[in-house]
Amino acid sequence: MKHKPFLFLFILLIIIIVSFFFIVPKFINKQIDPFYLEEEYYNSSSLEEIDIDSLKTMLDEKKNFAVFVYQPMCVTSQEFNDVLNEFQQKHQITFYKISFSALTKANMADPIKYYPSFIIYKEGKSVDFLEADKEEDTKYYQNVEDFEDWFMQYVLLK
Numbered sequence: 001m002k003h004k005p006f007l008f009l010f011i012l013l014i015i016i017i018v019s020f021f022f023i024v025p026k027f028i029n030k031q032i033d034p035f036y037l038e039e040e041y042y043n044s045s046s047l048e049e050i051d052i053d054s055l056k057t058m059l060d061e062k063k064n065f066a067v068f069v070y071q072p073m074c075v076t077s078q079e080f081n082d083v084l085n086e087f088q089q090k091h092q093i094t095f096y097k098i099s100f101s102a103l104t105k106a107n108m109a110d111p112i113k114y115y116p117s118f119i120i121y122k123e124g125k126s127v128d129f130l131e132a133d134k135e136e137d138t139k140y141y142q143n144v145e146d147f148e149d150w151f152m153q154y155v156l157l158k
Helices: 004-022 024-028 052-060 075-091 100-105 135-142 144-151
Strands: 047-049 065-070 095-099 117-122 125-129
Touching: 047 075, 052 095, 052 100, 065 075, 065 100, 075 095, 075 135, 075 144, 095 100, 135 144
Parallel strands: 047 095, 065 095
Antiparallel strands: 065 117, 117 125
């Protein structure tokens, strides 16, 4: 009779541990189902410059869109711009671009710490972004095929 409370606590502990390893990771690593950008971004290919006010408006309106964060006169930004242009021509899709310094001045650069970067927004919330200082993101900056693989994890093309 003395061992029943210990047995109960042991079983309860096992249930908690199993729950932690099998249920909690599903909430932590929540996978985003691919989604469409707003209709206006398909069937044309341009890279439109926006300012902070335009970005804030789209975020407030909870739009689905993508933004290239660049820095003028940056060689790496220009090289990634070329990759984006090729991708856009191939898929007839429009993106926005904004300078990193504009984000910094408006205190909106967080979590982007370096440029270039590329941010995908769903319903006004950042879904993912490329990190210029992250080794595993390097390949996405260098060629269309790798960028396409990354982008299409989140966004459906038409």
